[in-house]
Amino acid sequence: MKKTLVLKVDLQEPEIDKVRIAAEFIRKGGLVAFPTETVYGLGADALNPEAVRTLFKVKKRPLDNPPIVHVGHAKEVHRLAEEASPKAESLMKTFWPGPLTLILKRSEIVPDVTVCGLSTIAIRMPRHNVALALIRESGCPIAAPSANLAGKPSPTTAKHVLHDLDGRIEAVLDAGPALIGVESTVLDMTVDPPQILRPGGTSYERLKKILGTVKLHPIAVADKELTVEKVRSPGVKHKHYAPDADVIVVEGKLSAVVNKVKELAEFYMCKGSRVGVLATDETVGHYKADVMKSLGSRHDLPIIARNLFNLLREFDLEGVDVIIAEGVPTEGLGLAVMNRLRKASGYKIVRASSD
Ligand code: TXA
Ligand code: MG
Numbered sequence: 001m002k003k004t005l006v007l008k009v010d011l012q013e014p015e016i017d018k019v020r021i022a023a024e025f026i027r028k029g030g031l032v033a034f035p036t037e038t039v040y041g042l043g044a045d046a047l048n049p050e051a052v053r054t055l056f057k058v059k060k061r062p063l064d065n066p067p068i069v070h071v072g073h074a075k076e077v078h079r080l081a082e083e084a085s086p087k088a089e090s091l092m093k094t095f096w097p098g099p100l101t102l103i104l105k106r107s108e109i110v111p112d113v114t115v116c117g118l119s120t121i122a123i124r125m126p127r128h129n130v131a132l133a134l135i136r137e138s139g140c141p142i143a144a145p146s147a148n149l150a151g152k153p154s155p156t157t158a159k160h161v162l163h164d165l166d167g168r169i170e171a172v173l174d175a176g177p178a179l180i181g182v183e184s185t186v187l188d189m190t191v192d193p194p195q196i197l198r199p200g201g202t203s204y205e206r207l208k209k210i211l212g213t214v215k216l217h218p219i220a221v222a223d224k225e226l227t228v229e230k231v232r233s234p235g236v237k238h239k240h241y242a243p244d245a246d247v248i249v250v251e252g253k254l255s256a257v258v259n260k261v262k263e264l265a266e267f268y269m270c271k272g273s274r275v276g277v278l279a280t281d282e283t284v285g286h287y288k289a290d291v292m293k294s295l296g297s298r299h300d301l302p303i304i305a306r307n308l309f310n311l312l313r314e315f316d317l318e319g320v321d322v323i324i325a326e327g328v329p330t331e332g333l334g335l336a337v338m339n340r341l342r343k344a345s346g347y348k349i350v351r352a353s354s355d
Helices: 016-027 049-059 074-080 086-095 129-138 158-165 204-211 254-270 301-317 334-344
Strands: 005-008 032-035 040-045 100-105 120-124 171-174 185-188 195-198 246-252 275-279 291-294 322-326 349-352
Touching (some): 016 032, 016 129, 032 129, 032 158, 086 100, 246 254, 254 275, 254 349, 275 301, 301 334
Parallel strands (some): 005 171, 275 322
Antiparallel strands (some): 100 120
């Protein structure tokens, strides 16, 4: 076990001496967790194959699921990618820095391990002063998957990072909770029309406005496990976002959802399970369970997104056996929230109907 250094930094104006300590670790091939606007990432020098190999090992990440490469300037894309189409350029202008990851054809300088041998690369420029300062001080693009153990809910605080990775990474830069709370949208620009492989912090609606046509890959909106003939979105077949507790998602019209959640909570409590209910402000008062938590108002999807992963982790800390979660509307950030919840449940989805 090594000692993981916790470096508290200011969100807006990160202290440069602390950022330099972290950057030095990255330059030497070490691993540093850092905040982005979406979730905390676990960073390694993207051009150092040994560092990226360590990254996979420490995260226990399967070797066929490449990380996102984070850049400090949009022009870095031209070094890492073979070409950026006019469409890609206009997305970069509109959405970077921000929660949008573009899949482009990779260039020769990218080590195979960083892209898991694929001919494409995932790139984004985060909208977070700490992340940008770290990338710029390190002087290299930073490969960073979310800083959780593979399969677990993504970390939205430094505490979550330490829970999963304390003693296994060099340092964590702690600038408080991540603002968006779900990961970036992954958009495949190697196909026409562009296709969303993972819904996230940049909504489908906003992308559609800029692109005209944008497709949602079936995986991005799946409400059951799909077999993907050609795995364009690597990693989709692996377990994701799952707390230790079992998760059941209840979807449908709100009044029917409330009744079904009540019924399931009672059923599992009668069986002797410790039951958690993941509700919303409007509904939480209706339930009786061992642990009840609200994601926020159903009318405030950004708040719901911000709270999601933290609450899933809290249920585990409170020793819950099963979490019964209400579905939320799939517009805006709700599409990303439902994608994560459905995956966390392993697609254990109950449809509530009023008859
Ligand atoms: O917001 C985020 O995106 C966070 C922060 C840290 O930036 N990062 C993140 O990374 O969520 P990760 O590694 O947990 O998720 C990366 C996603 C995975 O779904 C992976 O399959 C996909 O990007 N991906 C990476 N390279 C790809 C490629 N060449 N083609 C298609 N999908 C790719
Ligand atoms: Mg992840």
